[in-house]
Amino acid sequence: MSTRTVLPEGWKRPRGYANGMAARGELLAIAGQIGWNADEQFESDEFGAQFRQALANVVAVVEAAGGSPANLISLTIYVTDKREYLGQIDAVGRAYRELIGKHFPAMALVGVNELLEDRAKVEIQGLAVLPSDAPEA
Incomplete structure (x- = not known):
């Protein structure tokens, strides 16, 4: 698999995401995942x-297919409350760094x-x- 970040000439480099990603290999589409565990139980409302x-x-889905977080090329995040997202941005950032590291796909x-x-x-x-x-798989 090969990937490359796409940044149009003259554009400011974004922080925490890529404007575009190009890749070659097998495409894996990951269904929308919510905050419940493998037993479909919520452990928190936070x-x-x-x-x-x-x-x-x-x-977990990427790894089950034989990949790693570095194979992600795009994430779409749906939130029910933008203010709650912004209020928890430190926790969001910590979780992202722990699970994905410093890999920033298009988002x-x-x-x-x-x-x-x-x-x-x-x-x-x-x-x-x-x-x-x-x-x-």
Whole structure:
């Protein structure tokens, strides 16, 4: 798998995300993951904890397909309350660094009125490009 960050000439380098990512390999689409565990149980109603769990779920899907967080090329983060997201930005950043590290794919943050699961405060959908030698799932 090969990836490269795309930054148009003259644009300021973004902080915490890429404007574009180009990649070659097997494409993995990751369904929207919310902040519940493998048993579909919420362990917290706190935004930061739900963000961490949702991101861990994304990483778990990538790893189950034979990849790693560095294979992520795009994340779309849906939040039900922008102010709660901003109020928990330190917890969000800590969780991101612990689970993804210093890899910053293309990202979008979208505010929504609600998510399908009533207790969900965040949902993260992703795209990854797996290395050609990744084991078949």
